[in-house]
Amino acid sequence: MSNYHFNAIEAKWQKYWAEHKTFQAENTSEKPKYYVLDMFPYPSGAGLHVGHPLGYIASDIYARYKRHQGFNVLHPQGYDSFGLPAEQYAIQTGQHPRKTTEENIARYREQLDKIGFSFDWSREVRTSDPHYYKWTQWIFMQLFDSWYDKASDKARAISELITIFSEEGSGQVKAACDTTVRKFTAQEWNSFSEAIQQKELLKYRLTYLAETEVNWCPELGTVLANDEIVNGVSERGGYPVVRKRMKQWSMRITAYAQRLLDGLESIDWPQPLKDAQTNWIGRSKGASVIFKVKDHNENIEVFTTRPDTIYGVSFMTLAPEHELVPRITSEAQKQAVQDYIEATSKRSERERMADVKTISGVFTGAYVTHPFSGEDIPVWIGDYVLAGYGTGAVMSVPCGDQRDYDFATHFGIPIPNIFKDVDISEEAFSDKENTILTNSDFLNDLSYAEATQRVIEALEKKGAGEGKINYRLRDAVFSRQRYWGEPFPVYYKNGLPQLIDEKHLPLTLPEVEKYLPTEDGEPPLGRAEVWAWDENAGAVVSNDRIDHKTVFPLELNTMPGWAGSSCYMFRYMDPRNDDALASQEAMDYWKCVDLYVGGSEHATGHLLYSRFWVKFLYDRGVLPVQEPFKKLINQGMILGESAYVYRIEGENTFISKGKYSGEKIQPIHADVSFVNLQNELDIEAFKAWRPEFSDADFITEEDGAFKVSREVEKMSKSKYNVVNPDDICAQYGADTLRMYEMFLGPLEQAKPWNTAGITGVHGFLKKLWKLYHSAAGDTFYVSDEQASKESLKTLHKTIKKVQEDIENFSFNTSVSTFMIAVNELTAQQCTSREILEPILGLISPYAPHIAEELWQRLGHGKSISTAPFPTFEASYLVESTKEYPISFNGKMRFTLELPLDLSKDAIEAAVMSHEKTAHYLEGRSPKKVIVVPGKIVNIVG
């Protein structure tokens, strides 16, 4: 009988830690600081499943380890509490999303507390809390008040831009801005009306309002960012997405493309994640080329990575949405072009993606002039050209690009060959490393690199283009047509956006009766009765009083989910500060997150936006760092093992997996709680689950069991494969859950949840308990005798291994190490205090409750979390002799035990003079003896 009463122990210490504020971090300390952060959760209605805590356990182990090592550790937790599910629920039930969110948070907190995390809850933040989103709104205002100066490569105040405009005009300004900016002198600027000036400034601001092509999801009634779309459908719900032009707030993240790329080199992140960001930013080097449209006063600018192939251009292709299309289309082609554009715009994003094989396009009737040869080049429209990339127009070189080649072949456009000794009769030749140009005038006989340089020089001389770097990264759409998000601190005066005064922040969400869009298609905030801005009173006033003189309409959109999560890591540093995002002292002390743990699915969303905002706030002097997360670890997802039962189609009969022989069946999810480890279904429970199953028939195996088939899938409520950590805690305890989740496999790897092995880990904790308790009762026993040499060796090798494991985030292997240690100590009958104390220090990060209990039983007054991490001494690990495996020609034959202090030569001599060696050599003389110090001896015969 084990007396390891984990439930009582865990409840006791969780209460103790909370009451003694054991894990509260101070903003000043003699100790060095360490900041460990988890990606904060969205509190969903389904509660936590066993997959959620995986990363939290890993970061908690590391945080506790760092505390043992004498660091002042900041390890906070909070909630990303704005979001769509609470709003969807509100639409269905009318319950305020705030209420739903609060209930979910309470449940999350209860579940998290049971696992024994060392979070400093006094610093909790919630993105939907007005005290928090005040600062989200404040950051938005800073972005609105800034522009990006390419000359100094940083964001600057918009007031400085106004000074430049009014003193020098726009001539010298190099900014990241809209392509539609005007050129003007200082005089002209000063003569502009206020409205025109504001309109012009909007083109420079880092957050700006613009008519843009967005991803509209009609089902959700909102726009989505690129990273919120998966395979052409919405990430949440899987609804279709279409392209639509709308006036939206955007973030000028493209201004930071190069710095976001460069910054990756300075941070310790997993390479796959860095690669994902690199690909998403998509830097490509090439040239922009300007083609003059014949008989029109228009230019078509294209971006190309192959300016060297300029003599291979045989047509131009514009995206159907290209703005020049209506202006240059000839009278004869007008109808055809119109029909084509209409046909393509009807296709959804998904259709277009699925159907990349079909070649379609139409001739505009217009021609451009080749910048060097002066030849006429026909201008086509094709939907293989994307409006959103480059300039939405390409110079088509069919001999060097397969898509151009296919297009040309399809429409019978000539394919001139400009590659020497290359056959292009079957396909395009796109290898740029092995090209020699021909039929290319001044580029003949040049390679890709040489020709590219020459063309760019020539283009720049002519004013027909320039060398250019293009990025795939798009500005991020920042408006959402939702209720449950941060309101913009913006009102509209004469149709132009104005910021409310900072002293009025936060601008809190108004109450609405329904959470749906209004009848005339406005976002839900349009339903608010009190949602207008009085410039004099500086308050939100009734909607009816909007007079457009002193009372103005407020912005009706809200901010997207990533707004609240982009800077939360700084808010934890000083979460109750109402005067600043965080005090300067707090930010200077904590600086940035030292270790960030979370899923890789945020690679091109949160992690990119967050880096962007931090760089921006650094530029504006708000933050002391340029990168928020110094080191990042991606925990892998824990998957569920779904259970399927087979129902014979058209009948209410279920057939066991072993009895299935090709009948037409329909697999149905059964709740995994009805299935045991042998994959046998509890038929009675299943029948009681759903009324339609209550009178079903079951074809079972011979022994009467009904077998289900299992499949590894994402853990989700709808798949009935969710395992609740509460159940595991109740049955085995939080310490077992923590250690088992680590034991499942490498942290970064995705792995299915399977309780099969949990008894092994649980058994280890019982063994540890038993080692220090009398066989009969609950009496704690520890001896004060000196530990044996053997036990000291066990202890010190364990310290060494566990420390290495923690620092390498190989938490799975240290669980094994603990098991070995306890098995050895049990065999040695070691109950020495000298061994137990340091062992507890090692185990405490993994299994804090049992470690704390035994620690206190040893008579300590303070929590074990304040104890120093034990250090190992190499001298305990050293032995006086060592076994040397001897191999012949690489094959192991026997081992020799030799003194430890022998030199390389002495080992060689000892090996060669040994009788066993002589036996294997059988009279041959060895060519070579290889001694690898301390490891192995190899004789090559």
Place this chain on the structure above:
RNA sequence: GCUCAAGUGGCGGAAUUGGUAGACGCGCUGGAUUCAAAAUCCAGUUCUUUCGGGAGUGUGGGUUCGAUUCCCACCUUGAGUACCA
């Protein structure tokens, strides 16, 4: 298509400046204890074998005295991205 990651027993997985492959756990087999079960403890468990050994880390090559580890090609799986000019 492109980019990245990973392929080791019945299973999860150990082992990297190249040095006795399969640690640890699960499962399985046998034993002890028990009236019995649970729990616990002990032993065994890569495959093969004529019991000497032989083969073996996705496949085929290469480097090396020696390769799970390094190099090349290929296959498979997973993830991301996708008409990016």
